[in-house]
Amino acid sequence: MRQVAYKVIRQVTAEDGYANLVLNKALRDQRLGGRDAAFCTELVHGTLRWQGTYDAILARSVSRPLTDLDPELLDLLRLGAHQLLRMRVDSYAAVNEMVTLTRSEVGQSRSGLVNAVLRKVSQKSFDQWITTVAPHSDDDLFGYLSIAKAHPRWIVEAFADALQTDGYELDDLLDADNEPPRVTLVARPGLAEVDDLVEAGATRARWSPYAAVLQGGGDPGRISAVSSGRAGVQDEGSQLVATALATAPLEGTDAKWLDLCAGPGGKSALLAAIGSQRDALLTAVEPLPHRAELVRANLRAVPGDHRVLVGDGTKPTWPEGSYDRVLADVPCSGLGALRRRPEARWRRTAKDVEELRPLQERLLDSAITSVRKGGVVAYVTCTPHPMETRAVVDTVLAQRGDAVLEDARPLFPGVPSLDGGPDVQLWPHLHGTDAMYLALIRRT
Incomplete structure (x- = not known):
């Protein structure tokens, strides 16, 4: 699964692919479902979502500028950092698996660097690393949030402008932005009812009279109303x-x-x-x-x-x-x-x-x-x-x-x-x- 995730990440970062499209194809091609698909999805989406934060952490863990690293190697390090800092993966297992993946993808000569860097990353928790690499919030709030919440600074500033606040609500928005979204369905009126979606395992949404939420994710295409076009996936x-x-x-x-x-x-x-x-x-x-x-x-x-x-x-x-x-x-x-x-x-x-x-x-x-x-x-x-x-x-x-x-x-x-x-x-x-x-x- 790590190899599948890595190849998806490479397509996204090197070929400007769209994560959802590339990942869905990879999951179908590899016939991954259930927990395996969920684990692979978190590897991909989490690594990409927190990329800027991991780069700040890796910059403190590598003896040379990140720009000097081959892009393939940098993506491997980001993938390893995500497992160590944001997932419930045993540190020893995460490092060993990433060293093995490095050998198969970029060669034995790079595996020593990956091993050393990820072991250094594993010595601190995510919060400890944020304290180390981010500016103090009292000195530079937007700079701190950019690192701690994995958003480019210009986006943090734009959100603060839109909210007309730089307080707790901005923090809440950035946190919500980092949560995987629910799969929301729409029952197209005259063609399907929300009850049809509820009977298929969804629950009614809060605001739209046509919306239902597919609990636990899953493939919406398995619902007949969706596969027939009487309903669809829509926020x-x-x-x-x-x-x-x-x-x-x-x-x-x-x-x-x-x-x-x-x-x-x-x-x-x-x-x-x-x-x-x-x-x-x-x-x-x-x-x-x-x-x-x-x-x-x-x-x-x-x-x-x-x-x-x-x-x-x-x-x-x-x-x-x-x-x-x-x-x-x-x-x-x-x-x-x-x-x-x-x-x-x-x-x-x-x-x-x-x-x-x-x-x-x-x-x-x-x-x-x-x-x-x-x-x-x-x-x-x-x-x-x-x-x-x-x-x-x-x-x-x-x-x-x-x-x-x-x-x-x-x-x-x-x-x-x-x-x-x-x-x-x-x-x-x-x-x-x-x-x-x-x-x-x-x-x-």
């Missing part, structure tokens, strides 16, 4: 923002809905299922053909003549004001879903946020242009970064003058801690969801 936060758009008050016609940035199609499927119960049809737009195919696959079980278009949402091919409801779930940094993508925090940079901002503004402007007078737009991101959320909305509305921001909080009944509005920010540490953001905009 509860994603369900809530799509449902908010569908339930926003609307006068006049309500027959044409648009998902402007549809891929891979989870929100499209939920909107289409809700719309089908009201004789509303959804048009889903996705610029990449392979992602458009994923949207079609998600819509396959939903009744109605819903359309999937391959096209650029910033360049509408339909007349202005064609739609009654529009979802603009724009490309973003994805900082709200770091718990699902353990490698993402080390790949993203502050520059990514800057580079995405013009596209986000163009897509929101296009969404407002696409909706009719009196219609509603949901601007959605899976990030709490202020420059990708309210700043984008404020900029676009200031330029247009024909749309207003409305209070979205009543569209989240029963959901606590939504702060002052009018937009809504969900949080992993408060709501157990991804950090989804929604601004509800009505064209005037």
Whole structure:
């Protein structure tokens, strides 16, 4: 299992692979299930999630700069450090297994270094190492949290800005970000009921009327409603923002809905299922053909003549004001879903946020242009970064003058801690969801 985990980590770090996709394929190919699959998953996700922290610890345990180590060797050391510091693995067994793995993967000559470094790492607990390698929190809180909670400093600072705090709530958010997420299912209305998912072993979720949580993980594909497309895997936060758009008050016609940035199609499927119960049809737009195919696959079980278009949402091919409801779930940094993508925090940079901002503004402007007078737009991101959320909305509305921001909080009944509005920010540490953001905009 360690060898499988190591090969997955190498694909992620050396080939920019996505951990969830590479790992799932490896587990299938090796026919690993149950405890073996869970152990392998923790090896991979934990090593990738805590990479920055382990690098700080290894830098104190290696006699040369980490940049001088071969990448293969560094990944082996990170994998060993995770077993020693964050898993219930006997230290002697962890070191010996990693030395054996080193011999088979990079050669006998490197095994002595791995043995020496990991034995040094094993001499302190995780908390003791944090005290050793992180700055004191009173002197540099963000620097301390960056090491202690395994988040790049710029992300810690962005979260503090979004929360408007640098206190215990920031600490809670970073802790929640490091917890493996639950597998949440959505029962697409008119096709499946939450009771169907409960009978298959899930439990009802807290906020979304369509959500259930698959207890103990497991393969959701074994549930017939999921394998048939009547249900799907979807974070509860994603369900809530799509449902908010569908339930926003609307006068006049309500027959044409648009998902402007549809891929891979989870929100499209939920909107289409809700719309089908009201004789509303959804048009889903996705610029990449392979992602458009994923949207079609998600819509396959939903009744109605819903359309999937391959096209650029910033360049509408339909007349202005064609739609009654529009979802603009724009490309973003994805900082709200770091718990699902353990490698993402080390790949993203502050520059990514800057580079995405013009596209986000163009897509929101296009969404407002696409909706009719009196219609509603949901601007959605899976990030709490202020420059990708309210700043984008404020900029676009200031330029247009024909749309207003409305209070979205009543569209989240029963959901606590939504702060002052009018937009809504969900949080992993408060709501157990991804950090989804929604601004509800009505064209005037």
